[in-house]
Amino acid sequence: MPVAVEITDLRKSYGSVEAVRGISLIVNEGEVFALLGPNGAGKTTTVEILEGFRRRDGGHVSVLGFDPATGDRRLKDQLGIVLQTVGVDPYLTVAETVDMFRGFYPKPRPRAEVIELVGLTEKRDSRVTKLSGGQQRRLDMAIALAGDPSLLFLDEPTTGFDPGARRSAWETIKGLAGLGKTIFLTSHSMDEVQYLADRVAIIAAGRVVAEGTPDTLAGREKAAATIRFRLPSSASELPAQLRASAKVGADGVELETKDPTRTMYELTSWAVQAGISLEGLEVTRPTLEDVYLQITHDVGAESKP
Amino acid sequence: MNDLRRALMQIVYINKAFIRSPIAAFFTLVFPIMFLVIFSVLFGNGKMQIQGVTISVATFYVPAIAAFSVVTACYTNIAISLSIARDSGALKRIRGSPLPVWAYMFAKITHSVLIAVLLVAICAAFGAVFYGATLPTTTLPAFLLALVVGAAAFCALGVAVTSVIPNSDAAPAIVNASILPLLFISNVFVPLNNPPAWLDLVSKIFPIRHFADALVKSFFQLSGSGLQTNDLLVIGAWGAAGLVVAIRYFDWEPRR
Ligand SMILES: Nc1ncnc2c1ncn2[C@@H]1O[C@H](COP(=O)(O)OP(=O)(O)OP(=O)(O)O)[C@@H](O)[C@H]1O
Ligand SMILES: [Mg+2]
Numbered sequence: 001m002p003v004a005v006e007i008t009d010l011r012k013s014y015g016s017v018e019a020v021r022g023i024s025l026i027v028n029e030g031e032v033f034a035l036l037g038p039n040g041a042g043k044t045t046t047v048e049i050l051e052g053f054r055r056r057d058g059g060h061v062s063v064l065g066f067d068p069a070t071g072d073r074r075l076k077d078q079l080g081i082v083l084q085t086v087g088v089d090p091y092l093t094v095a096e097t098v099d100m101f102r103g104f105y106p107k108p109r110p111r112a113e114v115i116e117l118v119g120l121t122e123k124r125d126s127r128v129t130k131l132s133g134g135q136q137r138r139l140d141m142a143i144a145l146a147g148d149p150s151l152l153f154l155d156e157p158t159t160g161f162d163p164g165a166r167r168s169a170w171e172t173i174k175g176l177a178g179l180g181k182t183i184f185l186t187s188h189s190m191d192e193v194q195y196l197a198d199r200v201a202i203i204a205a206g207r208v209v210a211e212g213t214p215d216t217l218a219g220r221e222k223a224a225a226t227i228r229f230r231l232p233s234s235a236s237e238l239p240a241q242l243r244a245s246a247k248v249g250a251d252g253v254e255l256e257t258k259d260p261t262r263t264m265y266e267l268t269s270w271a272v273q274a275g276i277s278l279e280g281l282e283v284t285r286p287t288l289e290d291v292y293l294q295i296t297h298d299v300g301a302e303s304k305p
Numbered sequence: 306m307n308d309l310r311r312a313l314m315q316i317v318y319i320n321k322a323f324i325r326s327p328i329a330a331f332f333t334l335v336f337p338i339m340f341l342v343i344f345s346v347l348f349g350n351g352k353m354q355i356q357g358v359t360i361s362v363a364t365f366y367v368p369a370i371a372a373f374s375v376v377t378a379c380y381t382n383i384a385i386s387l388s389i390a391r392d393s394g395a396l397k398r399i400r401g402s403p404l405p406v407w408a409y410m411f412a413k414i415t416h417s418v419l420i421a422v423l424l425v426a427i428c429a430a431f432g433a434v435f436y437g438a439t440l441p442t443t444t445l446p447a448f449l450l451a452l453v454v455g456a457a458a459f460c461a462l463g464v465a466v467t468s469v470i471p472n473s474d475a476a477p478a479i480v481n482a483s484i485l486p487l488l489f490i491s492n493v494f495v496p497l498n499n500p501p502a503w504l505d506l507v508s509k510i511f512p513i514r515h516f517a518d519a520l521v522k523s524f525f526q527l528s529g530s531g532l533q534t535n536d537l538l539v540i541g542a543w544g545a546a547g548l549v550v551a552i553r554y555f556d557w558e559p560r561r
Binding site: 051052053073076077079081083085086087088089090091092096100101103104105106127143147 | 311314315318321322325326390393394395396397398400401402403404405558
């Protein structure tokens with residue numbers, strides 16, 4: 001698969017703050033790639049180096065075959081950018097803003113289509129000052145789509161969106177991915193990443209600490225599953241082979257297991273024979289958020305002296 | 306060629322935002338005209354001598370406020386509006402797009418110069434209608450040349466001064482502090498009549514005095530071309546310095 005973005009041993013400091021300390025990543029064409037990490041991990045720094053806004057101190061980056069530091073026009077023609085902070089002229093209308101940016105690109109998307117994609121059709125003729133914060137963020141997204149880019153950089157694109165707007169932004173992004181566009185996004189929303197990303201990297205303190213698909217990140221698919229249920233008070237004791245791994249709490253019983261198929265079989269066959277109904281029975285894997293918290297917690301503990 | 310068209314379109318967008326922005330439009334468009342009216346009414350009755358010509362003070366204000374208009378439209382307007390656009394992130398957005406940075410700057414500067422030209426025309430028309438000020442004929446080329454050199458220099462200085470403006474809140478204060486005192490000692494708001502030598506010297510260090518002098522003298526010159534070479538050289542030197550600072554230190558991103 002052709003490579004859209006290649007980062008090798010990227011480094012960047014602000015004075016004495018080492019924001020990025022040797023990041024290497026590859027994003028393939030047509031992929032939705034998500035960069036996660038705690039506040040200050042270096043996500044925006046990395047993205048803005050790829051966008052050409054910031055200079056790197058070391059390492060190598062290639063974006064669609066170009067070095068973004070040169071500001072090459074042929075690269076900018078193909079990029080769509082949503083920055084972490086909004087930046088639009090307050091006195092222009094939504095339609096004027098979109099048209100202005102469309103004019104900068106060789107093959108822009110039709111205006112009505114762009115505005116429709118971000119759900120601002122009704123606000124088309126409103127000035128930016130009259131838009132809510134979330135609507136301004138959506139206009140920002142519209143600007144990123146105006147040039148019909150083949151590579152999109154989205155730095156926390158749905159921060160401040162209401163749930164409906166977030167959902168439709170996700171659909172828009174999925175739709176763009178379906179058209180073969182490459183999407184490089186940062187996010188603090190695990191739902192967003194789980195829903196959108198083909199591949200994820202977690203960075204902390206300027207380094208990559210985990211990389212993989214959302215479902216398999218850090219061995220998530222092999223990690224212990226948790227079975228939860230409540231026992232009616234009349235029930236007799238659990239069978240011995242289950243009792244060992246069971247934690248009985250006020251909310252019910254929790255069983256941790258590496259082999260949920262077998263454990264479920266043992267549990268349910270016992271319950272059926274004993275004529276017991278297990279209320280609230282569920283099997284859960286660690287969520288992306290659980291994995292994320294675990295990894296970033298470990299890194300935080302390690303980096304303390 | 307496409308980029309030239311994009312630059313021209315950008316003037317249209319800049320102008321839309323300009324006329325819809327109450328502060329920019331008021332201070333840039335209304336202020337000079339207001340001052341022209343107030344000064345002519347208050348101080349316009351006396352007579353004064355310029356280039357051996359006796360004129361009414363009211364007509365002095367036509368070229369003097371023309372100079373003020375250029376300073377406002379080019380220096381003040383550019384410095385403040387660029388600071389605001391930089392702080393809001395709008396400049397960063399532009400720089401991330403394929404629009405070449407020269408096209409944006411060209412549009413910004415051309416727009417300001419057009420506003421300045423409009424204001425100068427209004428000043429001249431006002432003087433002609435209410436005070437019978439005759440417009441220069443033989444010295445018109447010298448007058449226009451001074452306008453062009455001044456407009457270019459004050460645009461460059463307006464861009465340059467953004468490099469010492471920390472954020473948009475500070476912009477009006479810094480810009481006005483750098484310009485208002487000079488306007489009073491530079492033959493703009495009050496005709497300089499035998500000023501103390503030191504004040505004369507101080508005002509001659511800065512470009513506004515030379516710009517106002519060049520416009521006033523070429524407006525009232527009876528014979529000769531009216532060309533004020535020395536004044537233009539000083540203005541040009543300031544403009545060149547502004548250009549160097551602007552190119553070296555201009556920032557497209559908010560300074561936080
Ligand atoms: N312009 C700057 N000047 C100085 N330090 C900076 C600058 N930008 C970022 N930093 C520092 O670099 C580090 C990484 O910041 P960065 O903005 O890349 O983090 P992030 O991962 O995007 O965080 P967030 O999730 O909060 O957006 C932080 O410690 C931050 O304080
Ligand atoms: Mg960030």
